[in-house]
Amino acid sequence: MRGPSCFDAADIDAVVTIAIGAKAEQRHRVSAQRLVAELRRGRLVEFDGAGHGAHLTHPDQLAALVVAALGARAEPEAPA
Secondary structure, three states, X not given: OOOOOOOOHHHOOOOEXXXXXXXXXXXHHHHXXXXXXXXXXXXXXXXXXXXXXXXXXXXXXXHHHHHHXXXXXXXXXXXX
């Protein structure tokens, strides 16, 4: 995340989940943390034992995260 962004993360009014491997390089971890902090409803999920390619090495964890997100989306959202 260098330079200006092409969008304002604070304008996104949806739950956004950022997943990262717990063993990812520090620069990737910092970028993910910064993006989550800028989002109104961002959340960070770390995959234990995974590096930057967590989607390749831990596909079952990623699939479970997607299924959980889809299930949560099916629930009506409580008023803010």
